[in-house]
Amino acid sequence: GAGVSQSPRYKVAKRGQDVALRCDPISGHVSLFWYQQALGQGPEFLTYFQNEAQLDKSGLPSDRFFAERPEGSVSTLKIQRTQQEDSAVYLCASSRGEGISYGYTFGSGTRLTVV
Amino acid sequence: QKEVEQDPGPLSVPEGAIVSLNCTYSNSAFQYFMWYRQYSRKGPELLMYTYSSGNKEDGRFTAQVDKSSKYISLFIRDSQPSDSATYLCAMGGVGGGSYIPTFGRGTSLIVHP
Numbered sequence: 001g002a003g004v005s006q007s008p009r010y011k012v013a014k015r016g017q018d019v020a021l022r023c024d025p026i027s028g029h030v031s032l033f034w035y036q037q038a039l040g041q042g043p044e045f046l047t048y049f050q051n052e053a054q055l056d057k058s059g060l061p062s063d064r065f066f067a068e069r070p071e072g073s074v075s076t077l078k079i080q081r082t083q084q085e086d087s088a089v090y091l092c093a094s095s096r097g098e099g100i101s102y103g104y105t106f107g108s109g110t111r112l113t114v115v
Numbered sequence: 116q117k118e119v120e121q122d123p124g125p126l127s128v129p130e131g132a133i134v135s136l137n138c139t140y141s142n143s144a145f146q147y148f149m150w151y152r153q154y155s156r157k158g159p160e161l162l163m164y165t166y167s168s169g170n171k172e173d174g175r176f177t178a179q180v181d182k183s184s185k186y187i188s189l190f191i192r193d194s195q196p197s198d199s200a201t202y203l204c205a206m207g208g209v210g211g212g213s214y215i216p217t218f219g220r221g222t223s224l225i226v227h228p
Binding site for chain 1: 123149158159164203205216217
């Protein structure tokens with residue numbers, strides 16, 4: 001597609017519920033990143049994929065967070081047993097190569113509200 | 116102290132003003148510097164990308180990097196109401212995990228007619 005597509009755009013989850021957030025990167029983009037953006041804050045890194053390999057997951061805040069990209073294209077971020085502190089916008093970005101010099105294209109994000 | 120510091124604002128200016136947005140950072144390994152614009156309920160959009168020190172100009176936008184002071188700036192000339200958005204600085208290095216950009220918290224800019 002022309003841009004990075006994320007779904008759903010909005011998600012309301014009851015505390016304790018599991019959620020799955022989807023990212024469709026730009027076709028052919030090798031690198032895929034997930035970020036978490038709390039209200040009034042900048043994006044915070046969660047995890048990075050190069051093709052299907054998850055090369056860095058150092059930003060995942062707990063073992064309740066899990067991400068996958070099994071075929072090197074679409075990625076899913078799963079959050080188990082959601083807590084109120086998980087409420088944030090989850091952004092996905094993709095890049096055609098590895099390395100910061102390629103720049104990143106972000107999706108519009110999924111706004112997760114845990115009640 | 117965070118690696119990247121950015122005043123959240125809001126910064127309110129009249130249309131036509133020159134706007135100066137700034138970030139400071141502490142990691143001397145940073146070599147790539149970017150500015151993103153984020154409209155409400157949208158993802159960040161890359162505006163400017165600079166490698167190492169120096170200036171870069173693109174239309175009404177000028178990015179400056181002073182690595183000796185660990186200070187970067189974005190100038191917007193002839194600001195327009197459509198420039199009203201949050202401006203995020205981001206930066207990173209080469210090798211290892213430093214290709215993952217670190218973001219500032221963003222400065223909210225309001226340009227009023």
